[in-house]
Amino acid sequence: QSKEGGRNRITFFEPDMDAALRMRRSLETDLRKALANNALTMVYQPQIDHREHITAMEALVRWTHPEKGPISPTIFVPLCEETGLILDLGEFVMDRVFQETAHWLGTRVAINVSPLQLRSPMFMAMVTRLVARYNIDPSRYEIEITETALLGDDGVTRDNLLMLKQEGFTIALDDFGTGYSSLNSLKRFAVDKIKIDRSFIHNLEANDEAEALVDAIVKLGRAMKLSIVAEGVETEAQRDRLAACGCNHFQGFLVSKPVPASELNDIFFG
Ligand code: C2E
Ligand code: MG
Ligand code: MG
Numbered sequence: 001q002s003k004e005g006g007r008n009r010i011t012f013f014e015p016d017m018d019a020a021l022r023m024r025r026s027l028e029t030d031l032r033k034a035l036a037n038n039a040l041t042m043v044y045q046p047q048i049d050h051r052e053h054i055t056a057m058e059a060l061v062r063w064t065h066p067e068k069g070p071i072s073p074t075i076f077v078p079l080c081e082e083t084g085l086i087l088d089l090g091e092f093v094m095d096r097v098f099q100e101t102a103h104w105l106g107t108r109v110a111i112n113v114s115p116l117q118l119r120s121p122m123f124m125a126m127v128t129r130l131v132a133r134y135n136i137d138p139s140r141y142e143i144e145i146t147e148t149a150l151l152g153d154d155g156v157t158r159d160n161l162l163m164l165k166q167e168g169f170t171i172a173l174d175d176f177g178t179g180y181s182s183l184n185s186l187k188r189f190a191v192d193k194i195k196i197d198r199s200f201i202h203n204l205e206a207n208d209e210a211e212a213l214v215d216a217i218v219k220l221g222r223a224m225k226l227s228i229v230a231e232g233v234e235t236e237a238q239r240d241r242l243a244a245c246g247c248n249h250f251q252g253f254l255v256s257k258p259v260p261a262s263e264l265n266d267i268f269f270g
């Protein structure tokens with residue numbers, strides 16, 4: 001019986017595993033094609049200060065699959081990281097963002113960069129080439145990295161970050177509070193800004209512990225002279241709690257969803 005059951009299990013699971021694998025492979029093939037055809041797009045989400053002035057726009061990549069429709073970057077960015085496509089994706093993103101925002105006046109633009117890009121010794125050559133091609137001023141651009149980038153650094157990541165700073169870019173640490181970066185690594189990697197992860201913001205209304213955590217992060221950021229922005233702010237109540245904690249920079253659906261550059265050119269036309 002158990003043999004029978006074992007066989008049944010195998011015949012039951014195998015087609016499923018096949019299907020999952022096939023799905024992944026076909027997604028990878030389609031992503032490869034999309035990248036080769038520059039068929040991805042960028043959207044931009046504002047960050048505002050307490051006077052509701054826009055202080056920065058975060059660039060976020062979008063992929064609409066020809067048959068499956070929009071695929072979340074939380075699916076295809078990790079897929080790129082697993083398949084080696086991430087350097088191509090990273091180059092597409094930086095190229096398109098510089099191209100679309102070069103003429104914007106009066107706002108900073110944040111670009112997400114994968115830890116794997118920062119580990120590449122070729123990274124800075126790509127950046128300086130694109131800076132020259134679009135003649136952009138790096139001091140208007142912020143590079144968003146995650147705490148994962150700072151772990152297990154073999155030296156290349158730190159070199160790349162220091163070179164970015166030398167070029168004039170600022171460095172923001174994304175999803176802050178969810179990883180394991182030490183205060184020491186904030187200094188060591190010359191981070192300028194922290195983005196408080198939206199899980200903390202989400203819990204602000206539910207429990208006092210979240211408020212104590214946010215309060216501590218803000219005090220820490222202040223003491224280290226870092227800029228601080230809260231991400232994923234969806235409600236007035238969350239914004240008020242954040243303000244009470246001394247955090248006056250917000251990004252989230254309360255302010256705006258991410259939108260294509262074409263809808264922003266009127267605001268930032270230069
Ligand atoms: P992230 O960098 O932390 O970006 C913030 C994410 O939160 C975005 O999701 C944004 O659309 C979403 N968001 C903004 N406001 C709110 C809100 O009020 N509530 C909620 N629930 N969500 C909000 P998105 O665009 O799906 O991107 C997800 C993640 O994918 C990003 O997280 C980032 O890690 C990665 N990603 C996106 N674009 C790029 C890119 O161009 N390059 C790289 N390397 N990664 C990217
Ligand atoms: Mg980000
Ligand atoms: Mg984030």
Ligand code: MG
Pocket residue numbers: 175
């Ligand atoms: Mg996030």
